Amino acid sequence: MTTTPWATGLQLRSLVTADARLELSLQSVETPTPGEDEVVVQVQASPINPSDLGLLLGPADIGTARTSQNANGPVVTFDIPERLMRMVAARVDESMPVGNEGAGVVVATGSSPQAQALLGKTVAVLGGAMYGQYRTLPVASCMALPDGTAPAEGASCFVNPLTALSFPEVMRREGFSALIHTAAASNLGQMLQKICLKDGIGLVNIVRNAEQEKILRDIGATHVVNSSSPTFMDDLTQAIVETGAYLAFDAIGGGRLAGQILTAMEIAANKTAKVYSRYGSTQAKQVYIYGGLDTGPTELNRAFGMMWGLGGWLLTPFLVKIGPVEGQKLRDRVVAELKTTFASHYTRELSLADVLNPEIIAAYNRKATGEKFLINPGLG
Amino acid sequence: MTTTPWATGLQLRSLVTADARLELSLQSVETPTPGEDEVVVQVQASPINPSDLGLLLGPADIGTARTSQNANGPVVTFDIPERLMRMVAARVDESMPVGNEGAGVVVATGSSPQAQALLGKTVAVLGGAMYGQYRTLPVASCMALPDGTAPAEGASCFVNPLTALSFPEVMRREGFSALIHTAAASNLGQMLQKICLKDGIGLVNIVRNAEQEKILRDIGATHVVNSSSPTFMDDLTQAIVETGAYLAFDAIGGGRLAGQILTAMEIAANKTAKVYSRYGSTQAKQVYIYGGLDTGPTELNRAFGMMWGLGGWLLTPFLVKIGPVEGQKLRDRVVAELKTTFASHYTRELSLADVLNPEIIAAYNRKATGEKFLINPGLG
Numbered sequence: 001m002t003t004t005p006w007a008t009g010l011q012l013r014s015l016v017t018a019d020a021r022l023e024l025s026l027q028s029v030e031t032p033t034p035g036e037d038e039v040v041v042q043v044q045a046s047p048i049n050p051s052d053l054g055l056l057l058g059p060a061d062i063g064t065a066r067t068s069q070n071a072n073g074p075v076v077t078f079d080i081p082e083r084l085m086r087m088v089a090a091r092v093d094e095s096m097p098v099g100n101e102g103a104g105v106v107v108a109t110g111s112s113p114q115a116q117a118l119l120g121k122t123v124a125v126l127g128g129a130m131y132g133q134y135r136t137l138p139v140a141s142c143m144a145l146p147d148g149t150a151p152a153e154g155a156s157c158f159v160n161p162l163t164a165l166s167f168p169e170v171m172r173r174e175g176f177s178a179l180i181h182t183a184a185a186s187n188l189g190q191m192l193q194k195i196c197l198k199d200g201i202g203l204v205n206i207v208r209n210a211e212q213e214k215i216l217r218d219i220g221a222t223h224v225v226n227s228s229s230p231t232f233m234d235d236l237t238q239a240i241v242e243t244g245a246y247l248a249f250d251a252i253g254g255g256r257l258a259g260q261i262l263t264a265m266e267i268a269a270n271k272t273a274k275v276y277s278r279y280g281s282t283q284a285k286q287v288y289i290y291g292g293l294d295t296g297p298t299e300l301n302r303a304f305g306m307m308w309g310l311g312g313w314l315l316t317p318f319l320v321k322i323g324p325v326e327g328q329k330l331r332d333r334v335v336a337e338l339k340t341t342f343a344s345h346y347t348r349e350l351s352l353a354d355v356l357n358p359e360i361i362a363a364y365n366r367k368a369t370g371e372k373f374l375i376n377p378g379l380g
Numbered sequence: 381m382t383t384t385p386w387a388t389g390l391q392l393r394s395l396v397t398a399d400a401r402l403e404l405s406l407q408s409v410e411t412p413t414p415g416e417d418e419v420v421v422q423v424q425a426s427p428i429n430p431s432d433l434g435l436l437l438g439p440a441d442i443g444t445a446r447t448s449q450n451a452n453g454p455v456v457t458f459d460i461p462e463r464l465m466r467m468v469a470a471r472v473d474e475s476m477p478v479g480n481e482g483a484g485v486v487v488a489t490g491s492s493p494q495a496q497a498l499l500g501k502t503v504a505v506l507g508g509a510m511y512g513q514y515r516t517l518p519v520a521s522c523m524a525l526p527d528g529t530a531p532a533e534g535a536s537c538f539v540n541p542l543t544a545l546s547f548p549e550v551m552r553r554e555g556f557s558a559l560i561h562t563a564a565a566s567n568l569g570q571m572l573q574k575i576c577l578k579d580g581i582g583l584v585n586i587v588r589n590a591e592q593e594k595i596l597r598d599i600g601a602t603h604v605v606n607s608s609s610p611t612f613m614d615d616l617t618q619a620i621v622e623t624g625a626y627l628a629f630d631a632i633g634g635g636r637l638a639g640q641i642l643t644a645m646e647i648a649a650n651k652t653a654k655v656y657s658r659y660g661s662t663q664a665k666q667v668y669i670y671g672g673l674d675t676g677p678t679e680l681n682r683a684f685g686m687m688w689g690l691g692g693w694l695l696t697p698f699l700v701k702i703g704p705v706e707g708q709k710l711r712d713r714v715v716a717e718l719k720t721t722f723a724s725h726y727t728r729e730l731s732l733a734d735v736l737n738p739e740i741i742a743a744y745n746r747k748a749t750g751e752k753f754l755i756n757p758g759l760g
Contacts, residue, residue, distance in 0.1 A: 279434065290686075297639075310691065
């Protein structure tokens, strides 16, 4: 067997130790030789999504970062508050690779025609362990991108696009007819606005400042309400009356916003109700929390009757629920509209070593609207 | 037309005025002459359920009660805090009858054989406006009780029994296999415990003190956990591990309890999980809030992954959802077990005038476990 350039590569690892520390490091790992129906992808672009941070940083106290070195480069270690250790009890002492999705070029394949057909192609992957230089994967996990697509353009093919496309699917399946979205100027939020414009779906965007409002107005948004405005509740209620949006997807999670949305829905429903109902409106009202930009407690004043629901929402169980045929339709649409509806914008490209830099960690952990980080493991 | 004893009767009314007051009074109202398929019920027993208090007292500040008189007896008036007026905007200036359910004797009927067959019978009714001396109703709204059933025994045939019977139905329909119940020593909670014992369903009862625990142990409860105990979270988690109860019905609503239940469910699920999941356990976890014994805000720390739901739950929409055939099965079971499983215990019988007495209002508004009030409109 001859030595191949992809035989080993650096991989980012996150490790929680029993003495309440979280350590990020680079490990040199052997790349598994591809089986018959497998390929080796040289990863060139993998985004840092909020959904990656749970595994990457967990409940670590970012302020306690201290750095050291191992043979492969920097190591950064954090303390984990003792009371939060039970959240990560199941992963103690297990060195975990990170990175939900990414894109790269197929540099080796197994013997099957399907695998060989991918050699040299740019593919997008939702496979986990993407914060590394090489990744051996089944052909079925790879989505070949059209010729002329750069890995950076295909890095975010799955998490944000499929999440954004899923919201209208949930809406239809649960009998709603319009949507509310929070943190709406995010990459995901912009995708959702473009989808809703294209598909004729009413969308109420909730943002926190005028800059975010402008981002959405500039791509054609009609309903944008600012939660920092003194007229927020009235504006939101009016937008719900105009759109009939009784289903919300909330990326914030903590604080009073989810409850405010349910309250505004209730007021809007009662504005159109004909008779008084002692238990509140009969309009079904649902908020799904799909992110945790605010990790603080969620507070509900429950001034919204009894016909309401609040719940967690995750992409993967939803895709399992709708099945592979419906899921493939969503994926096909992502590829077809990759450079338009689903174009992602990155503000900074990072090497694997950069991801372990405390200053940069503080930046990507901020999850600020308009800031989006892309890892290129090829940079080392 | 000859004068009949039932031609007019006293009826309790709740009125919200535009100047932010709520007034309870007795009105003398004409009893509608029964149509072909209708009967007139002389109401002799109607419970004060927590679910009646929303309409009866609404957001009134009970401490502001002052009394006066009208031609029919006492009148009691309360202030409504201005900020809560929007909750009752839809009922301003509409004098509303109160009382979801009750029982009485049929004293007049329409011409149909079905109506005439009920003459002299004791019937239970879920019809609204039961806090009054007479009530004209369709035959279809009346459930004839077996001979020898006193109206007081049949007064609570619907709200508590059907709610308690619905919880296992929801459990089965949503794929859960055991239940958690809060405020579990209530009349409703005791019914639920009896149902679960009879039907072999695991039930975790949450109570607030040792007396309530004893009430449930005395009727055969296995799992009773006390939320005032320092070991509450551990006890609850252990009971969930033992029963597999991932569906809870919560009568409290406010405070941290609903979130604590979801947290204990998550810990219990992770105790049996084989692999670490970055988004928390894959076990579906649901809490339905069906009451508001604590009207304060609900606080969720969301330390329970992403597979969770919290929502309002109401009996009527659930009965609509399962349809008349399934609903009738539940009703038949209530009648069959009226003196056993579904026996209600009342601590005090009230006249209509008593219901307007500020001291008695303070007592029934306390919604204390073990205290249950029955109105007998025949007492005036």
